[in-house]
Amino acid sequence: MPLTVRDLSESALLERIFPRLARAEAAVVGRGDDAAVLAAPDGRTVISIDTLVQDKDFRLLRENGFATTGYDVGWKCAAQNLSDINAMGARATSLLVSLTLPGETPVEWVEALADGLTDAIEQLGATGCGVIGGDLGGGTEIVVTAAVTGTLEGRAPVLRSGARPGDVVALAGTAGRAAAGLALLESGTDIEDLGEEELGLIATQCRPEPPLEAGPEAARAGARAMLDISDGLIRDAGRIATASSVAIDFDPEALSELARPLRTAGRLLGKSPLEWVLGGGEDHGLLAVFGPEITLPPRFTAVGSVSAGTPRVTVGSQAPASIGWDHFAH
Amino acid sequence: MPLTVRDLSESALLERIFPRLARAEAAVVGRGDDAAVLAAPDGRTVISIDTLVQDKDFRLLRENGFATTGYDVGWKCAAQNLSDINAMGARATSLLVSLTLPGETPVEWVEALADGLTDAIEQLGATGCGVIGGDLGGGTEIVVTAAVTGTLEGRAPVLRSGARPGDVVALAGTAGRAAAGLALLESGTDIEDLGEEELGLIATQCRPEPPLEAGPEAARAGARAMLDISDGLIRDAGRIATASSVAIDFDPEALSELARPLRTAGRLLGKSPLEWVLGGGEDHGLLAVFGPEITLPPRFTAVGSVSAGTPRVTVGSQAPASIGWDHFAH
Structure with missing residues (x-):
């Protein structure tokens, strides 16, 4: 005992x-x-x-x-x-x-x-x-x-409300890995049968690694809006869109890149890796918005753009639903 | 529904x-x-x-x-x-x-x-x-x-460790009321049968009223040690005694005064009101220690004194156990 x-x-x-x-x-x-x-x-x-x-x-x-x-x-x-x-x-x-x-x-x-x-x-x-x-x-x-x-070490806090049309949307850290790891855990698949790549996804679910240097770096570089992704790219980008009264469009190529490390798990479970990228939280990546003139800080990759219009989030100018994303499922 | x-x-x-x-x-x-x-x-x-x-x-x-x-x-x-x-x-x-x-x-x-x-x-x-x-x-x-x-509005925090021999121990707020209220609730007594005094004790258990002006007032008056009573006078005074390396003695008369409003409940339940005062927390009264030269702030009443010696808490120089207080029961 x-x-x-x-x-x-x-x-x-x-x-x-x-x-x-x-x-x-x-x-x-x-x-x-x-x-x-x-x-x-x-x-x-x-x-x-x-x-x-x-x-x-x-x-x-x-x-x-x-x-x-x-x-x-x-x-x-x-x-x-x-x-x-x-x-x-x-x-x-x-x-x-x-x-x-x-x-x-x-x-x-x-x-x-x-x-x-x-x-x-x-x-x-x-x-x-x-x-x-x-x-x-x-x-x-x-x-x-x-x-x-x-x-804040004297800096202004980076809120969700500062994004402006023409800005660049960028991501530091990962997206979808923790959700794929959770799906693997919930699938009942024997842990012994999983490869290193899949075990890595489970590790992100259990021990996420938010990029803690990236937040202060983004602030110093002049990020205009920022949040950590806890409910998925679509929902969390929606929060910036609403708070800033702007539209956000994700670049499908950039999302495919994020989905790449999730492909094996997707095949194994018969799921679309893009769904995890769009809807999965818990990686605690940072989504930040920078002015177009800013050189992105080293940990950030451009994943989308900001435009004027009714607050909404699109992927390649299409509604997420039209590419198979069902927000009720998440 | x-x-x-x-x-x-x-x-x-x-x-x-x-x-x-x-x-x-x-x-x-x-x-x-x-x-x-x-x-x-x-x-x-x-x-x-x-x-x-x-x-x-x-x-x-x-x-x-x-x-x-x-x-x-x-x-x-x-x-x-x-x-x-x-x-x-x-x-x-x-x-x-x-x-x-x-x-x-x-x-x-x-x-x-x-x-x-x-x-x-x-x-x-x-x-x-x-x-x-x-x-x-x-x-x-x-x-x-x-x-x-x-x-702290610029003041020094009042810790548990500043009490010195010769200091006065004082209480703001009440002690034992919440414990008596809990005992009434746990006794299974029909609420309808209780008088206003007992209902007041239950109210202290459910909606305690810590004296929030008293803390800053005590600090301004120069309190040397302070804590809020959450585990009873004996235990919490023991924390000041240990942190300050002093002995604390409570004045039996002052404790009787605190026990007075608990007498009816004590008779009803066949319990000693003094037990509630010594061992009952949750009133969130403040126990503070002041130098002997200090005029106590208005909300405080002297309840004991500090002397040199091994850290311990006594009541009228007697060990709490000898007056019937069993700390294992609390």
Whole structure:
């Protein structure tokens, strides 16, 4: 029998978690008081909150035997929160993590979650960021909520509302990989039968890698609008279109390029790779809009253009539905 | 059949929630982007996170027919988070609220939760504070997490570690009322049979009223240590004692005074009111330590004293156990 959460007091569990957590450089007062105090050198704090729920946002164990580890959940929690700060053109400074844990959760699983948080922060390049506070409690299912803070380092935040006709739409990071990975997991395909390319897609689903340098770089380069792709290119581009009152058209060639690494998985499952690119979230790529005169920052690739007109998103000037994309299916 | 969460899209549900939420004055960028941006005029942000879980921190319906309303949960969520900011001597500036909701949750319950958040912010006096962001998702039980931010307005934060021998220990707000209210709810006593005094105790359990002016006032008056009482006088005083390396002794007369309004409930349930005062949390009163030369701010009453010695908490120089307090029972 593994040691479980109910075998330990709250303070004993915290003693096992704390040493595994990265320290936040911006902490004026760290963990252990009623609240933490965070430096905000430019007089502003960027802040967001995001939750992962067992059997909704991750499955502990799938029918094909694939187990989501605590490490994966910790990594994903950090990644998706850090991505929200990135999408404002800011640099993450701290996380506060609230864990709701059933008594039967193995302590090892929780320790792995702490390791996943720390490794995501370090390996994704969120230098100086750390866990500054948290909360621990019981429940019937695992719920992991993180609040994340960031600093704009004196820059203006990059909102969704600044796109103008004539602008270039560009992507940093990937699109559709996490959705293809999820489809592979849900297909019940035996993990043993998958090749390296497919395992890579599953890895993107479990441990997404938002391009954390790209957000501040885009802001410095003068990006006029930006968000992180969490619900798919079409939906998320639609949010920029609506907020900016512009039309966005994607370049079919660029989308084909994004779909290329998903072809084998598509053949295996009998699915269209383009569907994953258009509708899949969770890679946490950055979609940014730049003026036509701007040289795109190194991590960005042009994928579309902005024009005047009723807010809408098209692909090669065609409605997504006409190329087989059904938004109700996503 | 009431309208439930699963009958509405996420955006339709948000449209019902947003108009009910107070706006944060410190919002540079408010809701609707990847993250919010909060003003931090003195270059620091105080921050904390706290979670309420159905059937752990609140029961939707008790055997005696007492239903915890969405309003109560919203109020309590705001109150306990605002209290953490208060306990640092700071003023709350914003909340971010993440809701995990089963599909069968009535939309009315969620709307009432939003009203409870807003009313707590306003009626407890957290002027200028509002809900600056959030997250919405599904689960099998209701989980409400809030992150809260605050500003020190240029003051030093009041930590737990500054108490010195000779200092006075003082309390703002109440102690033991919420615990007595919970005991009444758990006793199965018919609500109809309870008098106004007992209903008042239940109200403190469901809608605690942390004294939000008292934290900044204590900081301005020079409080050397402070925390909010969430686990009872003995345990929470023990945290100051440990962090400050001092001994704390409570004045039995002052504790009797705190127990007085709990006597009827104690008689009804055959319990000692003093137990509730010593071991009960959730009133979110403030326990602060002042130098002996300080005139206590108006909301504070002296309840004990600090002396040199091994960190410990006594009542009239006696160990709490010797007066019948069993910390394992709490």
